[in-house]
Structures are given as structure tokens and as C-alpha cells.
Amino acid sequence: MLVSAEIRWFWEGDISPGWDRWFRSGPFLPGGGAVRVDEYLLDPRQTELGVKRRGGKPGVEIKGLVCAPFVHMRWGTLSLEAQLWAKWASEAGLLENLPTVAVQKRRWLRKFDTAATPVREIALDENELPTSHSEMLLAEGCNLELTQLSLETSPPKWWTLGFEAFGLLDSVRQNLVRAVEHVTESPAPEGAAGLELSYPAWLAHCARQYGLVRC
16 A cells, blocks of 8 residues: 655646746756556546556556545645545456546656755656666655646546655655645745646546546
């Protein structure tokens, strides 16, 4: 089992330019940029469990909400409510014969070593891997991601920006706080913040708004 502490926003249409500039203003170019399609369980009646098949890989990833709110922070006028999630992987065909929705993603990633003092950003390549082999097995840290989303069953485009801290249960809270404090030393970006949702909550929102067809 893995745990993560997360804060995430979603924008329908185009992300505010100020938020995009802020994300790309680090010391390194963000890693990633490739396109993949994830298949999610479509269950709009709940927002506490996510099940997905990542990019056509065998098996599924299961993600369950443990605590919300987990951490409360402020960034200027923004109030940030973090959630604690637990994750599991299974090779079982848990999505077989269940309603699903395909989500196309193009993701860019920044990664922070939160065990370092001060917090240190790690350079990533186009595969989202550290450019230094010595940093491949980072155990305590936080990812900051910006992802363009497209639902194959409806036309609107979405963006999501999120913090996802990782590490031990006893340290993941501090990993998130340290990463957020590090990157929010500058003022909050211009433009409206998106909807503060998790992926399961966003999928439930889209199912209601667009009448997603169960397949």
C-alpha cells in the first residue's frame, strides 16, 4: 500500500494563463509531455474510490480516500484543503464488465525532494524520470503536475493541476506542507483557481454535467 497527500484543481476549457506560467516557472523545464489514455471506473454516486487501468497496462490501480480534510493551508486568498489517499495495485481484471470512461491525458511533471533542507527540485526528462540516476529512488517528496484532459465521450477539454506528496504515513503530511510552502513563496497566480476536486469527484461531476454514457 502507498499513501499520498493531495491538493488538486480542475479547469473546464483552458487553464488560466497565470497558472500555466506559474507551473512552468521553476528552475528546470517540467518533465513528461507524452499522451496516454487511462480507463476509469464510472461510478458517479460516490467520490471516495477510484479504480483505473493506466495506459493499457495489465491490472488496475485502486485509490481510496482515507481522510478529508487532511491538511488545511492558505496561499494568499486561497484556502487549500488537502486529502489523504491510499493506493493499491492489483493484477485482477476488476474493471471487466463494469461501466468505464476513457480519459486522454497529456501530463507535465515537477518533482521535489522534501527531505532536503531547503526543499530541492529534481530535473526530470521526457519520461518523467530524474535525469540523475542517484535520484531514481526518491522515497520522500512531492510531485506537482499539470495535465490536459479529454473525455472521449464528450467534447469539452479540461486541465488539472495538483500536488501529490508521497512517503511514509508519518511523513506524508510534512512532505506536502514543505513542498507547498516552497512553491508558494511567490504570490498566487493571476486568474481564477479551478474547482478543488479529486479525480473521482471530477468524474462524478462530468458524469452529471455531460450525461456520460456507461460502456
